[in-house]
Amino acid sequence: MITRIDVQDGEEDGPEIEYFPDGTKESEGTYSKGTVVGEWRTWYPNGQLKQFSHFDRWGALRKRQRWDEQGNLIDELESPGFHGDQW
Structure with a gap:
């Protein structure tokens, strides 16, 4: 696995992308001052989306949504979070 991530003031900040050994994306998402934010995705080695958060x-x-390797939705979760409608 190869990882690319930006660090500012000792904290992860900005996009993170991880790759499988063959160079295809394994996961991607964004950090803001060390906190995961926004959309995150992970894939199976065959290129099928594995999880969206x-x-x-x-x-x-x-x-959060999760799929099996054939693309069938196997799990879905929605939460109001601690701050209600604020994102």
């Missing part, structure tokens, strides 16, 4: 600006998981 959406975090609010405080790092609380608001939505």
